Amino acid sequence: MRPLRTPLLLGMAGLALWAGTPAHADGASARGAQGQTLTVSAADGVSPGGATLTVTGRGYDVRKGIYVAFCRDNGPGKPPSPCGGGADTTGSGGGSHWVSSNPPPYGRGLATPYGPDGSFRVTIRISARPSGAMDCMKVRCVVATRADHTRSTDRTQDVRVPISFDDGGVPVALVAGGAAVAAVLAAGGVVTVRRSRATGRGSA
Known part of the structure; x- marks a missing residue:
């Protein structure tokens, strides 16, 4: 012996x-149909219990407001939904952010304006199971941008970065x-x- x-x-x-x-989560980027770039600080091997991600974008149409959120991916041409932070126009929940340089009057002071070249930088909180309707260990989930509620049928601002969790x-x-x-x-x-x-x- x-x-x-x-x-x-x-x-x-x-x-x-x-x-x-410890697990190491790697970042990732994606490009939209109109040349937008969406970058997430961690996308692969994220802790299922939760993480705070830095999300940056560039090249977005500043005439169109967007939501930045963690959502279930429903495929091309369909809005990513439901989203962990919902349509958070107040920006207080931390699960999503409203970015707009020309929001309706009630959105002034709530929406984050775009920076130069249609850019933005926000942080969002995500987890593998943000709600009863989303189990991201079983379905594809993404950090996404989509047109805000003033242009809800506009798909030109849709950009998705898939997120995977470390099991x-x-x-x-x-x-x-x-x-x-x-x-x-x-x-x-x-x-x-x-x-x-x-x-x-x-x-x-």
């Missing part, structure tokens, strides 16, 4: 190393207490461990 001692310790050390390694899955070999890892190492093999991630890209 002594020859297995070192591989077993290595297997258990590998388990501890894997469990203690925290543990490989079977490691769940087995490192025994399988030890066996592979004892035979001179190499164990490669990959964190399992839910893509959130099921049917919409």
Whole structure:
């Protein structure tokens, strides 16, 4: 049994190393039909429990107000909906933002105006299950821009960045207490461990 001692310790050390390694969420960008660019600070491997993302845009039509929100993706030509923050015209919820340089009178002081070149920068809070109508571990969810309520049928401002969440899955070999890892190492093999991630890209 002594020859297995070192591989077993290595297997258990590998388990501890894997469990203690935090998930790293990578950012992503997407381009709209009219040349807009939407960028999200984290898009792949986001914590299901929640995260605050920085969302930036450039090249948007400043004549058209938009919502920036985390939504279920319903496919091309259809507005992303429902959205985690709803149609938040007050900007107080944190789940969505209203960006407009020419809002109706009641929106002045509530909507964030565009910056130079149709740009904006906001933060939104997201999670894998923001509401009973959205389970982003099972359906495709996106950080999206869409025309605001003054142009609800206008799809020219639709831009989507898909979001995937880290499901925290543990490989079977490691769940087995490192025994399988030890066996592979004892035979001179190499164990490669990959964190399992839910893509959130099921049917919409």
